[in-house]
Amino acid sequence: MEALRKVSPESFTVFTWLQGNKNKFKGPVYGPPVVECTVKDPRYQAEIESLFSPGDKFAFTCTSRADFDVLIEAVYGDNRNNKGLGLSEVTIKYIEKGLDEFPRIASKDELSTWGFDGLALDFISGPSEVLSMLCNSIGLHRVGISRSKLSPSQQQSVKTGKKMMKWIAGGVSTSIRRRPDYPAAETEINSHIGQPKFFKTVEVERHLIEEKRQRQNQLKVEIDEIGREIDLQKASFQKLEERESSLHAEKNALIQQKDNMQKSVLKYQKIKTFLSNELQTLESLEKSGKGFKSKVARQETLALQINMDRVIAAAKFSERVREYVAQYRAVASAELHAIELSSNLQHYNSWNQSFKNRLESKEEECKELRKLDKEISSKSAELRDQCRTLVANFSAKEKEEISENHSSKTVDELKAEIQQEEVRLEGIHEGNPHAIRQYEAREKEINELRSLMDAKKADLDKHQLKIKRVRDRWEPRIDQLVENISEAFSRSFEFIGCAGSVRIRKEGKDGCDFENWAIEILVKFRESETMQVLTAQRQSGGERAVSTVFYLMALQSLARAPFRVVDEINQGMDPRNERLIHKRMVKIACKKHTSQYFLITPKLLVDLDYHERMKVHCINSGDWVADNHVQDFKKYIEAARKQAAGA
Numbered sequence: 001m002e003a004l005r006k007v008s009p010e011s012f013t014v015f016t017w018l019q020g021n022k023n024k025f026k027g028p029v030y031g032p033p034v035v036e037c038t039v040k041d042p043r044y045q046a047e048i049e050s051l052f053s054p055g056d057k058f059a060f061t062c063t064s065r066a067d068f069d070v071l072i073e074a075v076y077g078d079n080r081n082n083k084g085l086g087l088s089e090v091t092i093k094y095i096e097k098g099l100d101e102f103p104r105i106a107s108k109d110e111l112s113t114w115g116f117d118g119l120a121l122d123f124i125s126g127p128s129e130v131l132s133m134l135c136n137s138i139g140l141h142r143v144g145i146s147r148s149k150l151s152p153s154q155q156q157s158v159k160t161g162k163k164m165m166k167w168i169a170g171g172v173s174t175s176i177r178r179r180p181d182y183p184a185a186e187t188e189i190n191s192h193i194g195q196p197k198f199f200k201t202v203e204v205e206r207h208l209i210e211e212k213r214q215r216q217n218q219l220k221v222e223i224d225e226i227g228r229e230i231d232l233q234k235a236s237f238q239k240l241e242e243r244e245s246s247l248h249a250e251k252n253a254l255i256q257q258k259d260n261m262q263k264s265v266l267k268y269q270k271i272k273t274f275l276s277n278e279l280q281t282l283e284s285l286e287k288s289g290k291g292f293k294s295k296v297a298r299q300e301t302l303a304l305q306i307n308m309d310r311v312i313a314a315a316k317f318s319e320r321v322r323e324y325v326a327q328y329r330a331v332a333s334a335e336l337h338a339i340e341l342s343s344n345l346q347h348y349n350s351w352n353q354s355f356k357n358r359l360e361s362k363e364e365e366c367k368e369l370r371k372l373d374k375e376i377s378s379k380s381a382e383l384r385d386q387c388r389t390l391v392a393n394f395s396a397k398e399k400e401e402i403s404e405n406h407s408s409k410t411v412d413e414l415k416a417e418i419q420q421e422e423v424r425l426e427g428i429h430e431g432n433p434h435a436i437r438q439y440e441a442r443e444k445e446i447n448e449l450r451s452l453m454d455a456k457k458a459d460l461d462k463h464q465l466k467i468k469r470v471r472d473r474w475e476p477r478i479d480q481l482v483e484n485i486s487e488a489f490s491r492s493f494e495f496i497g498c499a500g501s502v503r504i505r506k507e508g509k510d511g512c513d514f515e516n517w518a519i520e521i522l523v524k525f526r527e528s529e530t531m532q533v534l535t536a537q538r539q540s541g542g543e544r545a546v547s548t549v550f551y552l553m554a555l556q557s558l559a560r561a562p563f564r565v566v567d568e569i570n571q572g573m574d575p576r577n578e579r580l581i582h583k584r585m586v587k588i589a590c591k592k593h594t595s596q597y598f599l600i601t602p603k604l605l606v607d608l609d610y611h612e613r614m615k616v617h618c619i620n621s622g623d624w625v626a627d628n629h630v631q632d633f634k635k636y637i638e639a640a641r642k643q644a645a646g647a
Contacts, residue, residue, distance in 0.1 A: 003198060004035060004058070010087045011058040014075055017085065018060075024070055030061040030130050034198040037126030037134075044123045047145050047168045050193035051120060051138050057198065059091040061133045068094040076593055095133045102135040105142050105163045115154040116144040116167065143167060159186070168193060467512070478504065481558065482519070488554035489521075496580045499524040499531060500550065523547050542573045549581050553588050556595060563596035570601055583609045590614060 005012040015031045022029075030036050034057050039045045062068040071092055077084020104119060111118060121131065121140040135141045142164060149170030150158070158164050159176065166175045177187040486502040493500035500523045507516040521534040525543055532538055534547050549569050570578045582605075589597040590611040610616075620631050 004032065007198075008032075008058045008089070010089050011060075011091075013085060013087065014060060014090050017074070021074075024074075025062075025067045027063045027067055028127075028129070029063075029067055029071060030127055032058040032060065033126065033130055033134060034058065036130050037124055037199075039199045040123050040125055043147065044117075044145060045196040045199045046171070046193050048120060048124055049196045049199050050168065050173055051140070051143060053138070055091040056134065056137050059093050059133070059137075061127075061130050062092065062094045063096075063129050065094065068092065072593065093133050093137065095129060095136060097132055097136065099128045099132045099135070102132065102141045106161075111144060113154075114144065114158050114161075114164075115148070115150045115169070116146045118145060119143060120145050120168075139166070144169070146170065485551075485554045485558065488556075489550055492550040492553055492584055493523070495584050496546075496577060500547065501531065502551070502554070521547055521551060542577065545569055545571070545573055546577055546581060549585065553585060556588050561595055563598060565598045565600065567600045568602065569599070570604070575605060578605055579608065586611050586614065 004015065011032055015035065018029060018031065033052070039048050060071065062071055074084050075087050075090050075092065077086065102121075104121075106114075106119075108118065119141060120143040121135065123145060124131070124134075124140065131140065144158070144164050144167035146167070146169040149172070150167075155174075158167065165177075166173070168174070171193055173191050173193055175189045177189065482502055482504050489500050489502050500521070503520050503522065505518045505520045507513040507518075511517075522531040523534050523539065523543065524531050525539075525546075534544065536544070539547070549566070552564060552566065570582070573581065585597065585599070586609050588594075590613040618633070
C-alpha cells in the first residue's frame with residue numbers, strides 16, 4: 001500500500017475510498033493487481049512484472065456495467081459539487097468474461113518441449129475476475145515463461161507453430177509481429193526485462209495491511225466506548241437543546257412582533273399621506289367639474305342613440321342571415337336530391353347493360369347448341385348406317401357372340417378389357433425383361449434416400465433450434481442497440497429541421513439470411529419528400545456528408561473508442577447545414593467522459609460556435625512556407641486586436 005501511495009497517489013486515493021464505500025456497489029470491485037495479486041514463485045517476479053503496463057498495474061476491475069458506471073462517476077466526477085473525487089489518472093476496466101473463456105494456447109507437455117516452464121498465468125494468483133481482466137488486456141494465457149534461454153531449434157518450433165506471439169526466456173522478452181497484408185513477413189523485437197519493483201514487496205505490504213487492520217479494529221473498540229459515553233450525555237444535551245429551541249422560538253416571536261409593529265407604522269404613514277393627497281385632488285375636481293356635467297349629459301344621450309341604432313342594425317342583419325340560411329339549405333337539399341337521382345340512373349343503366357350482355361351471350365350459346373345438334377344428328381345417322389352394314393355382313397356365330405356380350409357387358413367394360421389386353425401385348429412384345437430387378441433396386445435406393453432424408457431433416461431441425469436459441473439471445477439486444485442509435489440520429493436531424501432514422505434490413509425468409517443483413521439509414525431533407533434509404537445515387541454529396549456526421553454522433557455514447565477522426569466532412573455542405581452540424585458536433589463532442597473528436601478540414605466558416613473544451617491547431621505546411629521558418633501567431637493575434645480596436 002505504501003508503494004501504491006508513492007507511485008500512484010490517485011490510485012491509492014480510489015482504493016482507500018473503495019474500502020469505505022463498498023455498499024454503493026452491487027458486486028465486487030477489485031483494486032489494482034499489485035494489491036490483489038501475488039507471484040507464486042519469487043523467482044518469476046521480474047518476468048511477470050515486465051508484462052504489465054502502468055495502466056494495467058494500477059487498474060481497478062468491475063464485474064458489472066452498473067458498478068462500472070458508479071465508479072466512473074465517483075472517480076472522474078467534479079469534486080466541487082461533492083459528486084466525485086475529480087481524478088483523471090486512474091484506470092478503470094470492466095470485464096464480463098470468466099477465466100474459463102481464456103483457454104491455454106498449449107498443453108504443459110507442448111510448452112516443455114518448446115523449453116518453457118509454463119505460461120504467465122501459471123505463476124500468478126489472485127481473484128479470478130482480476131486474472132480474467134489481465135488475460136483480456138495483456139494476454140497472460142498466451143505468454144510463455146522460462147528462466148533459461150531457448151535453443152535455436154526451440155525458438156524455430158515456437159515461430160513455426162504460430163500459437164505464441166510473445167515469450168520471456170533467460171531475462172529477454174521476445175515479440176513477433178506479423179502484418180495482416182503480408183503474413184509471411186515477421187518482425188522480431190527483443191528487449192531485456194528489468195528488476196521487479198512492486199511484486200517483491202507484496203508480502204511486506206500484506207503484513208502492513210494486517211497491522212493496519214488490527215489498529216483499525218482497536219480504534220473501532222475505542223469508538224464504541226466513546227459512543228456509549230455520548231449516549232450517557234445525550235439526555236442532558238437533549239434538555240439543553242429543548243431549552244435552546246424554546247428560547248429561540250421566543251426570540252423569533254418577539255422579532256416577528258417587532259416587524260409587524262414596524263410594518264403597521266409604515267402602513268399608517270402611507271395611508272395618511274395618500275388620504276391627504278386624495279382630499280386635495282377631490283377639492284380641485286369639485287371646483288373644476290361643475291362645467292362638465294352638461295357636456296357629460298349630452299355625450300350620454302348621444303351614446304344611447306348610437307347603441308339603439310346598433311341594436312336595430314343587428315336585428316336586421318339577423319333576419320337577413322336567417323333568410324340566407326333557409327335558402328342555402330333549400331339549394332343544398334336540391335343538389336343532394338339531384339346527386340341521388342344521378343347515382344340511381346347510373347346504377348339502372350349499368351344493371352340494364354349487364355342484362356343486355358347476358359341476353360346476347362345466351363343467344364350466341366343457343367346458336368352454337370343448334371349447330372352442334374345438327375352435327376350430332378348427322379353423325380349419328382351416318383354411324384347407324386355403318387353399323388347396319390357391318391351387322392349384315394356378320395356370320396351367324398359372330399352375331400350370336402355379339403348378342404351374348406351385348407346382353408352381359410357395357411361399353412365401358414368392353415373398353416377397359418380392350419385397354420388391358422393392349423397393355424399385356426405391349427408387355428409381352430416390347431417389355432423389359434429386367435424390369436422387376438430394376439424396380440426392386442429403385443425401391444431399395446428410394447428407401448435409403450428416404451432414411452437419409454429423415455436423418456438430414458432431424459439434423460436440420462436441431463440446427464434450426466440452435467439458431468433460434470442463439471438468435472433469441474442476441475437479436476433483441478441488436479434491435480435495442482439500433483433503436484437507441486436511431487433515436488439519437490433522429491434527434492440530430494430534428495435539430496436542422498429534417499428527418500432521419502436507422503434500421504436493420506433483415507434478408508431471407510423470416511430474416512434467416514444473416515449474411516446479408518445490413519444497416520439502412522433513412523433520411524428526408526425536404527417537406528415534400530418521404531423517408532428514403534441513403535444511397536450514392538439518390539442523395540447529393542452534401543446530404544451524404546450530413547448523414548455521415550449525424551450517424552457518427554449517434555454512435556458517440558455507444559462506442560468505446562478513445563477518439564474519432566473526421567476528415568473534411570464539412571466539404572460540399574451548404575453554409576446553413578455546415579453551421580448547424582458544427583454546432584451539434586461541438587455540443588456532443590465537448591461533453592465530459594466521452595470520446596475525443598479530431599476534425600481535420602482545410603477551411604471553416606466564420607463565427608462558428610466554439611467551446612472552452614475545444615482546441616484549434618493551425619498547421620502551416622506547403623510549397624509557400626519557407627524551410628526552417630517559425631510562425632509567430634501571437635503577432636498575428638495582436639495585429640488583429642489592434643485592427644479591431646481601430647475600427
